[in-house]
Amino acid sequence: MTSEKTYTVPTMADMMAAGETPEILFWVGCAGSFDDRYKRVTIAFARILNHVGIKFAVLGPEETCTGDPARRAGNEFLFQMQAVANIQVLDGYSVKKIVTACPHCFNTLKNEYPALGGNYEVIHHSTYLQQLINEGRVKVEGGESFKGRRITYHDSCYLGRANKVYEAPRQVLAALDADLVEMKRSRANGLCCGAGGAQYFKEPEAGKKDVNVERIEEALGTGADTVAVACPFCMTMMSDGVKNKNQEDRVKVYDLAELIAKGQGL
Amino acid sequence: MTYIQQFLFVIAVGVTGFLISKRVGLIRRAIQLGRAENRSDHSDERLKTMLLVAFGQKKMFANPLVAVMHFVIYAGFIIINLEVLEIILDGILGTHRLFAPVITPVYPFLINFFELLALGVLIVCVVFLLRRFVVKVSRFQPERHEEMRPSWPRLDAALILIFEVLLMTAFLTWNAADSILRDRGIGHYGELQGVVPDFIISQFLKPGFSGLSDGALIAYERFSWWFHILGILTFAVYVTYSKHLHIFLGFPNVYFSDLKPKGEMKNMPEVTKEVQLMLGLSPADATEVPAEGEPAIGRFGAKDVEDLSWINLMNAYSCTECGRCTAACPANITGKKLSPRKIMMDTRDRLEDIQKGWKEHGADYKDEKSLLGDYITAEELNACTTCQACVQACPININPLDIILQLRRYRVMEESQAPASWNAMFSNIENNMAPWKFSPGDRFNWADQINEK
Incomplete structure (x- = not known):
């Protein structure tokens, strides 16, 4: 059992306390956090990041809905409440680069947060995985x-x-x-x-x-x-x-x- | 005789010009009902997009065969208009084939080219009529699409195509009759003997006219010449009342189209200010005073056309009702009421109804109706998955989704008329920070399972 590799998921708060800065923030999203089926995707991606040795962190309990479904349904107030609060958290940790497995979070963080003052490099996990494969850091074997x-x-x-x-x-x-x-x-x-x-x-x-x-x-x-x-x-x-x-x-x-x-x- | 014809011709051109300018003025005023939106940025990229998508018809080539046929009509329309220039000058000056003696070496080449295009246009128009009414391409069928049920959209389409067939027939037979008169050396027709040869298509129509007397031939020559040019002038006025307006508006419509990623929804700065106040943040531009004359914030979202942007309204006047948007719409494909084409047609119908009101009751008249409710229903709006397939499908970059989302904003923010389960989703986000009713404290529990097999 001790020979088994153990995976870890550090939070931004952990990193900050340790005086460290992660390479990427993994934005998990609501489905990735709560949906039983999609939690398996979150875990798979976190394991890949561990395996490759990427220095990453998540927001953990500090993450909240980006506001995407509220905005698409027409509730701009609720969307902006979420967005402005999230931007405060992200900026509080000086986040620069975000990777997410949810295209809706990806689109909102990348295209819609800048108008509210949140500017980050946002990458979908498909693009990130492709980069890792191209760099030879992920080998499918x-x-x-x-x-x-x-x-x-x-x-x-x-x-x-x-x-x-x-x-x-x-x-x-x-x-x-x-x-x-x-x-x-x-x-x-x-x-x-x-x-x-x-x-x-x-x-x-x-x-x-x-x-x-x-x-x-x-x-x-x-x-x-x-x-x-x-x-x-x-x-x-x-x-x-x-x-x-x-x-x-x-x-x-x-x-x-x-x-x-x-x-x-x- | 010539003078009377010149006189009548000038009057016809004048009347056409007057009717068109009046109608253009009304359409411009209708489009200006919309809110201001600045789309003068990135002129290089806009020009490039217009060259590719409007001039080059790039998006039409999703279906190459239809694209080529449409291109023939489009090229025919633009290039044959060079010949119309000569016809108009002949009409005003009382001349016959004014350009022939001036550009003798290239004149036959030009007319041959026009004749080939005319034949191409004629054939394609017949094929398009067949596609609509015999082969019954699904997106044109009233049985399948509610917005095609009123008689006007179908009549409009048929009229345009039949118009084109008649105009091209008149052009080709006019050349044939003229050619025989030239051969016979009659009057001013004969003066061009040796200057103007037979043309590539109309030469084959000559046998059909060769049995006519000189008088009958001159009568037909005059009839077809007048029919052709009056047809063009009538068509020019008709277009401004028709879906066919895309032949002009397609270009500005593409030029001013959205360059941002399709997934990006427009921000509402008026909401941002309130949100920042509610969260106890000082707005970045708290000291900014609203510019003089800037209208007070009206309503959140859109209830009627004046709440939409002028881009949305120009989109509505540019729509050709081809239905590629609707054919790609997942809601429509699966039998829901939503049809992006209907959204555009309703927006245009609303603008036309407002124009009618101006005519009947004075220029500032406004009826009690609104786009939301009287034209577009909540059921249609709620069925949209915001997948942007309609935006992608439109050959001239019309954005029906933008209208849908603005109407949804009004429904939710001004009328609190969201479906009950959306209200539940909203309150979950507000209270639990996720669209579902989970405790925010459990958000990170997934990490406990990371080492489980």
Whole structure:
């Protein structure tokens, strides 16, 4: 047991007390902190950071919602209350560089906090993982093999169209040496999972079918056994879609970080 | 006879100019109802975007076949207008093919090129009519799309295409009739013998006219010449009432389009001030005094067109109702009421209704209606996933999402009309710092599991 590697998750408060400055702040996000499924993504990413030896920290209990769902729903007051409070915390720790696994947090921190005085270098974990792979710091070896497995990648709107991050997630997947198959609607034409714009937090309006079902049908049509996602809300919507189609034994939904961690045996 | 024709021609051009300028004035006034928004920054990038997206029609090439067909009409429209310049000068001066003796070596080349384009335009317009009414491309069908159910959008589309077919037919047959008159050496037509040859397309139409007497030919030549030019003048006025206005507004519309990342929502500085006061922070610009004449803050978000930005309103007048936005909308694809095209058409309809009010009741008249409620319903707004597929799909960078989000802001901040589960989400964020009802103290508990297998 003592030979097992132990992973640690330092907080900004710990770092400050020790007089240290982390290389990056890992912004976990609400889903990454509370959603049982997405906590596994948070853990996978934190393990990769540990394994590579990145000096990182999280805000821990000091982190709060970026305000994204409130803003998209129309509640600008609540959004700005959240944003201004978060900026005070981030600036209090002199944060310069933020990495997050949530495209909604990513978009809000990167594009919307500057207008309120919060200026940081914000990177989505797909881009960060790609950088680590390119630098040779992350090597996909020693774990599960994905060779010959069919994987399809579902573009998150807030990563793709919103911020034009199309290639990084695909390059991360390429490192797995799997068989990457594209859906017809991909990249700039990717179809939403149905969760954005605060839809995740209410029932959909009346219609013929749910958006996530439309999307999962397309994903299943590729014959992939793995649907790769890079967003906590896409994760839930796609997983629900797989269940809706009774395919949970055959098809799994994983985040990029989970796939890399699996490949590394972390 | 020539003088009467010249006189009538000048009157026709004058009347057209008057009607267009009057209509342009009204549209300008309608667009200026919107709030000011500065989009004069980054002129280099804006110019580049306009060259690529408007002139180059880059986004149309998502479907190359349709893009090429549309390009033929577009190029035809721009280039054949060079010929219209000669026709207008001929009409005013009472001349015939004014440019032919002046630029004799290149004249046949030019007219041949125009004729090829005219034939291309004619064929494409027929194909487009077939796509709409025979093949029934889904995004144009009223059975599938509520906003296509009133007769006007479909009639408008059909009229434009039929108009083009008739104009091109008149142009080609006019050249054919003129060519025979030249061959026969009649009057001023014959004077161009040896100067102007037969043209590349109309030469094949000549046999259809060769049986006519000289008088009948002259009558047809005059008829087709007048039909063509009056058709163009009528079309120029018609366009200002039609979805076809995109042929002009598409360019400024792309030039002034948003250069920021699509995911970025516009900030509301008026809210920032209040938030900073509530949090006990001194606003960075506390000493700033509102500029003289700056209107007081009206409402939060948008209820009607004057709460939107002038960009949104120009977008509405630029929309061609092609429905690429709606065809890409996840809410619409799955049968919800939301259609981004309807958002744009409603905004334009609202502006047109306000204009009608000005005409009937005086220039400052305002009715009791509003864009939100009387045109666009909450059900449509609430169905939006903010995925930006509509913004991405629009060939001329119209942004329906921006309007949706401003109307949502009004619903939530002014009317407190959010769906109940959104209100629950708001109070969770306020009280628990997350959209769900978890204790903020448990936020870091995930780290306890990091060493579990």
